Amino acid sequence: MAIDAEHLGKSFGSVRAVDDLSFTVPDGVVTGFLGPNGAGKSTAMRLMLGLDRGDGRTLFDGLPLGDHSHPSRVVGTHLDARPFLPGRTARDHLRMLATEARVPASRIDEVLALVGLTEVANDRPKSFSLGMAQRLGLAGAILAEPRCLMLDEPANGLDPQSIQWLREFLRHYASNGCAVLVSSHLLHEMQLMADHVVVIASGRLIVDGTIDELVSQRSDVIVRSTDSARLMPLLVGAGATVVDEGQTGVAVAGLATDEVGRIAFDAGIAIFELTERRASLEETFMQLTGDGQQFAFGESS
Amino acid sequence: MSGELRYEWVRISTVRSTWALIGLAMLVPAGLALFVSYLVGNLGDDAGGPPDGGGGLSAFLPLTAAVLCAIGAAAFGQEYRHGLIRITLAIFPRRTPVFFAKALMVAITIVVAAVLSIATIVLAQALGGVIAGSGATWDNTAWGASGLRAVIYVVFFVLIAFAITALTRNQPLGIIAPIVLAVLIEPIVSTIAFVQGWSWMGWVLPFSGGAAAVSSQGAEAWGHLAVFGGWFLIIAIPAWIVFVRRDA
Numbered sequence: 001m002a003i004d005a006e007h008l009g010k011s012f013g014s015v016r017a018v019d020d021l022s023f024t025v026p027d028g029v030v031t032g033f034l035g036p037n038g039a040g041k042s043t044a045m046r047l048m049l050g051l052d053r054g055d056g057r058t059l060f061d062g063l064p065l066g067d068h069s070h071p072s073r074v075v076g077t078h079l080d081a082r083p084f085l086p087g088r089t090a091r092d093h094l095r096m097l098a099t100e101a102r103v104p105a106s107r108i109d110e111v112l113a114l115v116g117l118t119e120v121a122n123d124r125p126k127s128f129s130l131g132m133a134q135r136l137g138l139a140g141a142i143l144a145e146p147r148c149l150m151l152d153e154p155a156n157g158l159d160p161q162s163i164q165w166l167r168e169f170l171r172h173y174a175s176n177g178c179a180v181l182v183s184s185h186l187l188h189e190m191q192l193m194a195d196h197v198v199v200i201a202s203g204r205l206i207v208d209g210t211i212d213e214l215v216s217q218r219s220d221v222i223v224r225s226t227d228s229a230r231l232m233p234l235l236v237g238a239g240a241t242v243v244d245e246g247q248t249g250v251a252v253a254g255l256a257t258d259e260v261g262r263i264a265f266d267a268g269i270a271i272f273e274l275t276e277r278r279a280s281l282e283e284t285f286m287q288l289t290g291d292g293q294q295f296a297f298g299e300s301s
Numbered sequence: 302m303s304g305e306l307r308y309e310w311v312r313i314s315t316v317r318s319t320w321a322l323i324g325l326a327m328l329v330p331a332g333l334a335l336f337v338s339y340l341v342g343n344l345g346d347d348a349g350g351p352p353d354g355g356g357g358l359s360a361f362l363p364l365t366a367a368v369l370c371a372i373g374a375a376a377f378g379q380e381y382r383h384g385l386i387r388i389t390l391a392i393f394p395r396r397t398p399v400f401f402a403k404a405l406m407v408a409i410t411i412v413v414a415a416v417l418s419i420a421t422i423v424l425a426q427a428l429g430g431v432i433a434g435s436g437a438t439w440d441n442t443a444w445g446a447s448g449l450r451a452v453i454y455v456v457f458f459v460l461i462a463f464a465i466t467a468l469t470r471n472q473p474l475g476i477i478a479p480i481v482l483a484v485l486i487e488p489i490v491s492t493i494a495f496v497q498g499w500s501w502m503g504w505v506l507p508f509s510g511g512a513a514a515v516s517s518q519g520a521e522a523w524g525h526l527a528v529f530g531g532w533f534l535i536i537a538i539p540a541w542i543v544f545v546r547r548d549a
Contacts, residue, residue, distance in 0.1 A: 049391050051549040066394035077391045080384040085316060092315035099307035100392045140388065 002027050002061070003075075003148055003179050008047045009055030010040075010203075017043045018054065019203040025148070025179045025196075030170050032194035032211075033183035036289050040203035041183045042152055045079060049150065060148060072100045075148040076141035081156060082133045083140070086126030090117055090136050093125070094143055101144040111139040114169075130157030138166070148179045155186055167193045191281040201289040211281060218284045221257050223264070224249035224273035231269050238263055249273060305393055305402030309376075313406055316379075319372055323414045326368040330361040331421035338429025338438075357426060358419065358442055359515035362451055363508070365418040366458035367480045369411055373463035376403040377544075378472025387549050396545045400467070404537070407463050408456050415455035419443050447515065450526055454511045457529045458483070461507070464533060467540035483508035507532035 003025035010018040018040045025031045035041045048058040050065060057064060060074050068074045084093045094108045112121045115135040120128070125136060134157050141149055149170070155163050163186075170193060174180040181198075184190050190197070197214060199207040207214055225231050228250050232242045240254040252260055257274050264271050313319055334357065380386040393399050420443075427437040443451065458479060466475030487509045494502035504510065507529050514525035 046387070046549070049387075050394050051387050051390055053546060053548055064394075065391075071394055072392045075391065077388065079387055079391075083384045083388050085379055085383055085385065087317060088315050092311070096308060096311040096315065097388065097392065099311055100304045 003048070003150075003181065004059045004062075005044070005048050005056065006058065007056035008044055008058070010043055010047055010052060011054075017203050018047060021056070021200065021203065021205055023198045023205060023208045025181045025198075027147075027177050027179045028174060029195040030174045030180045030182060030193050032190040032197040033181055033200075034187070034190065034197055034285060034289075035183075035200040035206075039200050039289070041200065042079070043203075044200065045150055045152055045181070045183065049075070049077060049079075051079075070101045070144070072097070072144040073146055075150060076144065076146035077150045078134075078137040078141040078154055079150070079152045080137070081130060081153075082125075082128075083137055084125055084133075087124050089122050090125055090128075090139075091121040093136065094139060097140045097143055103144050107143065107145075111143050114142075115139045131159060131162060134158055135162075142173070147177070148181070149173065150181045152183050153185065154182060155184055155189060163189060187282040187285055188280070197281075199285065199288055206288050214284055215279050215281060218279035218287060220277050221252040221255060221260050222249045222273065222275050222277050223252055223260050223271060225264055226270045226272075230267065231264055234263050234267055235260065251277070302398040302402055305398045306406060308389070308393070309402045309406035313372070313376070313410055316375070318375070319410070322368055322371055323410075323417065326365045326414050326418045327421045329368060330364040330418060331425035333364065334361050334422045335425035335429045335432075338426040339433045340429075342430045342433025342435035358422060358440055358447075358451055359512050361422050362419075362455060362515060363458075363483055363512060365415060365422075366455045367483070369414055369455065369459045370462035370476045370479055372410060372414075373407050373459035373461075374466040374472045374475030376407050376463050377467045377470065378475055381470045382472060390549045397541070400541050400544050403467075404460065404463060408460060411456045411459045412452055415452045418455070419448060419451055442515075447518070447522075450522055451515045453526055454515050454529065457511060457526075457533050458508070460533050461536060464536040464540045467544055468536060479508070504528060 005024070006022050008018050008021040009016070021040070021044055033041050033045070043052060046052040047054045047056065050058075060068065065071050065074060084090075088096075091108060091112065094111065095105075098108060109118070109121075112118045115138055117132065117135055117139065120132070125133060128136065134154055138151070138154060141151065155166055158166060167189065170180050170182065182190070182194065191211060194211060196210050197207065198205070222245075223231070228244060232244065232250055235242050235250070235252055235255065238255060238259065240252045240260075242253075243251040245251050255263075257276055261271065261274055337357065337360075377386075380389060389399060390396065423440045423443045426440055430436055430438045442448070462475045462479045465478050466472055469475065487506045490506060491502065491509055494500075503513065504524070505528070510525040511529035514522045514529060517525065
């Protein structure tokens with residue numbers, strides 16, 4: 001089941017927090033929802049769920065959420081770090097969420113075990129750490145086995161083992177044909193977790209595509225040879241953009257390694273190194289959203 | 302709306318404060334009733350009888366209602382305070398049934414609590430007489446139409462707390478505002494109205510009118526209760542409209 005967000009918009013006073021934002025969350029993969037602080041990610045997620053009032057609409061499998069007979073079987077959400085009453089036990093919290101779809105008690109035990117909270121199921125979560133709170137939030141999101149998940153910063157407060165577990169769990173969940181939308185600031189983690197990304201800045205869509213597409217556009221080829229001075233014009237002539245990086249070699253954008261190798265071979269230039277230098281998601285993200293951060297740090301002295 | 306009602310039942314029944322407040326609503330007014338009944342029994346006929354024509358019940362019910370206000374205010378207050386409202390509305394995207402399910406479940410809970418509280422007040426009054434040696438006196442106004450009005454009075458009182466919280470998203474205000482109005486503002490206004498000879502004021506003030514609905518009889522009593530219910534609607538209707546339209 002895919003999620004289609006269409007022309008979402010929302011203003012707070014004179015500030016346009018989300019502006020004509022349209023994208024699709026495909027099923028079968030994890031979609032990362034990225035953007036700097038204040039980019040409008042959380043507002044957009046609330047708009048998608050109808051929690052905030054604004055422009056546009058969001059369709060879950062072609063229908064607005066309210067038109068589905070059991071919304072909790074359509075989308076599971078985890079939008080706040082501690083979305084529960086501190087005085088209600090973890091199990092009772094899940095019992096409450098289970099009512100809409102008449103989820104059986106056995107499923108509550110199942111998800112508690114899945115997120116590792118069985119031992120504290122009858123405890124009141126006021127003393128839960130942030131990581132335990134995140135696990136309870138995730139348990140609530142997956143309780144009714146929804147076909148879509150929307151999670152806002154679910155990895156905050158989790159230890160490395162839990163983050164790895166979350167990554168594998170979400171990838172497995174998506175692989176069953178579910179649409180999974182995850183916002184996060186942990187770009188390295190998102191590169192491992194997500195296949196598809198939606199990047200926004202200042203409420204507007206910057207990129208909607210696969211991570212491979214996104215990163216490959218900003219990757220280049222490093223070539224170290226016996227005669228860079230003769231090789232560089234040949235590469236430019238073949239349509240590449242080249243930058244001499246000294247001892248590192250020549251950075252070539254616009255040509256694949258095979259093409260660079262063939263050009264050098266044809267010219268009789270020996271090559272010592274020919275490697276693809278892949279940009280990280282973080283580097284790509286910084287390039288894409290460079291001036292889109294609403295609450296940026298000052299320049300370090 | 303059955304899903305919303307099930308959700309509300311689990312919500313309201315799985316917090317200890319609900320049960321603690323129902324217990325307090327039974328014990329505190331009953332304790333006071335026991336004390337007053339004991340004093341009246343000891344003083345004999347010179348005491349002038351129970352506090353009012355309602356057999357004393359109307360004197361203790363505001364205390365019952367004040368204690369139970371927190372249950373009404375918590376219906377929305379706890380959800381906004383802890384961000385649960387976003388989970389609730391993601392599960393139940395249609396907001397009108399959510400609003401009415403909350404109001405209905407609060408009302409049902411308060412009916413049960415009010416009946417229990419009235420029963421303990423009546424028992425305490427009788428017990429106070431027995432301890433004082435004047436014998437058990439059963440408050441007959443706790444039964445029939447008068448008893449029904451007493452229950453409805455408590456329900457409206459708590460629902461006003463519910464509506465104020467829904468309107469303002471402020472749980473403390475929802476709890477305090479009805480109590481301050483009932484025990485401070487309205488008595489002052491009533492005193493001014495008495496001095497000025499504004500007899501119609503008795504038909505306008507919600508909480509004084511609500512109490513009068515318990516202590517008076519017949520059509521007048523039901524009229525007072527209708528005015529009290531009207532005040533609830535005056536707050537509840539805007540609260541419902543705002544809840545449906547605003548951001549969660």
